[in-house]
Amino acid sequence: MEPQPHLRIRNLSVSYGAQEVLKNVSLDVPDRKITVIIGPSGCGKTTLLKSLNRLLDSVDGVRIEGHIFIDDEDIYDPRVEATHIRKKMGLLSQKPQVLPMSVFDNIAYGPKIHGLRDRKRLRVLVERELKAAGLWDEVKDRLHEPASRLSVGQQQRLCLARGLAVEPEIILGDEPTSALDPQSSRIVEQRLIALKSEYTVIVVTHILRQARRIADHLAFLYLGELVEHGPAAEFFANPRDPRTRAYLTGEIS
Amino acid sequence: MRRLKDLLARRAMFLLTAVPGLLVFLMLFGLLLRSRAILAFHSFTGLLFGSGWHPLKGEFGFLPFLAGTLWVTLVAMIIAVPVSLLTAVYLSEYAPRSVRELTKPVVDLLAGIPSVVYGVWGVLMVVPFVGKVLAPLFGVYSSGYSVLSGGIVLAIMVFPTIIHVALEVFSAVPHELRETSLSLGATTWETVKHVVLRKGLQGIFAAVVLGLSRAFGETMAVLMVVGNVARLPKSVFDPAYPLPALIANNYGEMMSIPRYDSALMFAALVLLLVVLVFNLGARFILVKIERKVE
Numbered sequence: 001m002e003p004q005p006h007l008r009i010r011n012l013s014v015s016y017g018a019q020e021v022l023k024n025v026s027l028d029v030p031d032r033k034i035t036v037i038i039g040p041s042g043c044g045k046t047t048l049l050k051s052l053n054r055l056l057d058s059v060d061g062v063r064i065e066g067h068i069f070i071d072d073e074d075i076y077d078p079r080v081e082a083t084h085i086r087k088k089m090g091l092l093s094q095k096p097q098v099l100p101m102s103v104f105d106n107i108a109y110g111p112k113i114h115g116l117r118d119r120k121r122l123r124v125l126v127e128r129e130l131k132a133a134g135l136w137d138e139v140k141d142r143l144h145e146p147a148s149r150l151s152v153g154q155q156q157r158l159c160l161a162r163g164l165a166v167e168p169e170i171i172l173g174d175e176p177t178s179a180l181d182p183q184s185s186r187i188v189e190q191r192l193i194a195l196k197s198e199y200t201v202i203v204v205t206h207i208l209r210q211a212r213r214i215a216d217h218l219a220f221l222y223l224g225e226l227v228e229h230g231p232a233a234e235f236f237a238n239p240r241d242p243r244t245r246a247y248l249t250g251e252i253s
Numbered sequence: 254m255r256r257l258k259d260l261l262a263r264r265a266m267f268l269l270t271a272v273p274g275l276l277v278f279l280m281l282f283g284l285l286l287r288s289r290a291i292l293a294f295h296s297f298t299g300l301l302f303g304s305g306w307h308p309l310k311g312e313f314g315f316l317p318f319l320a321g322t323l324w325v326t327l328v329a330m331i332i333a334v335p336v337s338l339l340t341a342v343y344l345s346e347y348a349p350r351s352v353r354e355l356t357k358p359v360v361d362l363l364a365g366i367p368s369v370v371y372g373v374w375g376v377l378m379v380v381p382f383v384g385k386v387l388a389p390l391f392g393v394y395s396s397g398y399s400v401l402s403g404g405i406v407l408a409i410m411v412f413p414t415i416i417h418v419a420l421e422v423f424s425a426v427p428h429e430l431r432e433t434s435l436s437l438g439a440t441t442w443e444t445v446k447h448v449v450l451r452k453g454l455q456g457i458f459a460a461v462v463l464g465l466s467r468a469f470g471e472t473m474a475v476l477m478v479v480g481n482v483a484r485l486p487k488s489v490f491d492p493a494y495p496l497p498a499l500i501a502n503n504y505g506e507m508m509s510i511p512r513y514d515s516a517l518m519f520a521a522l523v524l525l526l527v528v529l530v531f532n533l534g535a536r537f538i539l540v541k542i543e544r545k546v547e
C-alpha cells in the first residue's frame with residue numbers, strides 16, 4: 001500500500017454567492033509528481049488552486065466547505081494561520097506578476113518577510129535562486145533594475161524563482177505559460193519537470209498538448225465537478241467517463 | 254463635404270480646448286497688469302518677504318499672509334494625509350465590499366458640501382474645542398480662532414479629495430499582485446506597505462498634491478475660523494491671516510487707501526501662481542501614472 005500523500009482534498013465545495021463553482025471535489029495529489037488539472041475555461045480550475053492557498057479568504061461572499069489536508073493539518077481549521085499555509089505553496093499565476101521593485105528585491109521579498117535580514121545571506125540566496133532558475137547570466141548585471149523591465153518570459157521565471165525562495169513544499173501553476181511565447185513556455189515547462197524531484201507540482205492548463213508533455217497525473221474538471229483523475233498514460237489512453245472522452249477529442253471545450 | 258465638417262469640428266473643438274488655457278493666461282496677465290502700481294513702488298521679493306502690513310503708511314509686507322497660508326495648509330496636510338490615506342487603505346484593502354460601496358458616495362458627498370457649512374460647523378465645534386480644550390491642555394491661551402482650527406477644518410475638507418483619488422489609485426493596482434504577495438506568506442499589512450502603496454506611490458503623491466492645492470485656495474471656511482490677524486503666527490494656537498482670506502475680506506472695502514487695490518491684485522497673483530504650479534505638477538504625475546497602468 002502506498003503511503004498517504006501530503007496533500008489531500010476532501011469534499012471541497014466552493015460557491016460565490018449563489019453560484020456553486022466547485023462541487024464536492026475530492027482528490028489525493030501525489031507527492032513529487034506533476035498533477036495537471038485540465039478543463040474548459042470557467043470550470044473552476046483557478047478557484048481550486050486558490051482554495052489550496054487560502055487566497056479565497058478575502059473574496060466577498062465566498063463559501064467554502066470541506067477539508068484540505070497538508071500532512072494532517074486541515075488548512076481551513078480556524079486555528080491555522082493563512083500566512084503559514086501560503087508560505088508552503090509557491091504560486092505562479094497566469095500573467096507574470098512581478099512586484100514593483102528590483103529583480104533582487106523580488107527574490108528577497110519572501111525571505112525578508114519571513115525574517116531573513118542578513119544582507120550577505122540574502123545575496124547568496126538570491127544568486128542561488130537565480131542560478132537555479134537559469135536566469136543568473138541574463139540578469140546578473142540588472143539585479144537592481146525594476147523587474148518590470150525584464151521580458152515576459154524572464155519575468156515568469158523570476159516569479160517561479162521568487163516562489164521557491166520561501167522554500168515551499170508545493171508549487172501551484174495557474175496556466176503559467178499562457179502569456180508566454182513558445183520558447184519561454186518550453187523553458188518554464190522544463191523547469192517544472194525538473195522541480196518535481198523535490199516538490200509536489202500542480203499545474204492548471206487548458207492546453208491538452210501541454211498536459212501530455214508534462215503530466216504524471218491528470219484531473220479533469222468540468223463545470224465544477226471532478227469528473228475523472230488518474231495517472232497520465234491511463235487517462236489519455238483509457239478515459240472512462242464519456243465527458244472526458246468528449247473533452248479529449250475536442251467535442252467540448 | 255464630410256471632410257469639411259470634420260475639419261470644422263476639429264477646429265471648433267481645438268478652440269474650445271484652448272479657451273480654458275487661454276483664460277488662465279488672461280487672468281495672469283490681468284493680475285500682473287493691475288499689480289504694476291504696487292510693483293512700481295516695491296520689489297517683488299520685498300513684497301513677498303516683508304513682514305509689516307501697514308497699508309495706511311504705504312507698507313505692504315505679505316509675509317504674514319504667506320506664512321498664514323502655509324501654516325494653515327501645513328497643519329491641514331499633517332492631519333489630512335495620514336488620516337485619509339489610512340482610511341483609503343482600510344476601505345480598499347480591509348473593508349468588506351458592502352462597507353466600501355456604502356462609504357464611497359458618502360465621501361463624495363462630503364466633497365460637495367459648500368465650504369460655508371464647514372465654516373459654520375468649525376465656528377460652532379472646532380473653535381471652542383481648540384480654545385477651551387486643546388489650548389489649556391498645552392498650557393497656552395488661545396481664543397480658539399487659530400491656525401490649528403483652520404488646519405482642522407481644512408483637513409476635513411481635504412479628506413474627500415485625497416480619499417477619492419487614493420481609492421482610484423488603489424483600485425488600479427491589479428488584484429493578482431496582491432495575491433502574489435499574499436501567496437509568498439505576507440500579511441495584508443505587509444502587502445499594503447510593500448506592494449500596494451509602492452505600486453501606487455506616484456498616484457498617492459498626486460492625490461496629496463491635489464488635496465494640497467485645494468487647501469491652498471480654500472477661502473470661506475478657513476476665513477471663518479482662523480481669526481484673521483495680520484501678524485506672523487508663532488504657534489498653531491495663534492491666529493493667522495491666509496492670503497485668500499485677505500482678498501475676500503478686503504476687496505471692495507479699503508479701496509480708498511492708495512495702492513491697496515493693487516496690493517490685493519498682487520496677492521491674488523501670488524495665490525494663482527502657487528495653485529497653478531501645484532496643479533500642473535499633479536496633472537503631470539497623473540498622466541505618467543495613467544501611462545504606466547494603461
Ligand SMILES: Nc1ncnc2c1ncn2[C@@H]1O[C@H](COP(=O)(O)OP(=O)(O)O)[C@@H](O)[C@H]1O
Pocket residue numbers: 016021039040041042043044045046047048059
Ligand atoms: N471572485 C469571484 N466572484 C464571483 N464569481 C467568480 C469569482 N471568481 C471566479 N468566479 C466564477 O467562478 C467560475 C469559475 O471560475 P475560475 O475558477 O476562474 O475558472 P477557470 O480558472 O477554470 O477558468 C466562473 O464562472 C467565474 O465567473
Ligand SMILES: [Mg+2]
Pocket residue numbers: 042045046047174
Ligand atoms: Mg483560470
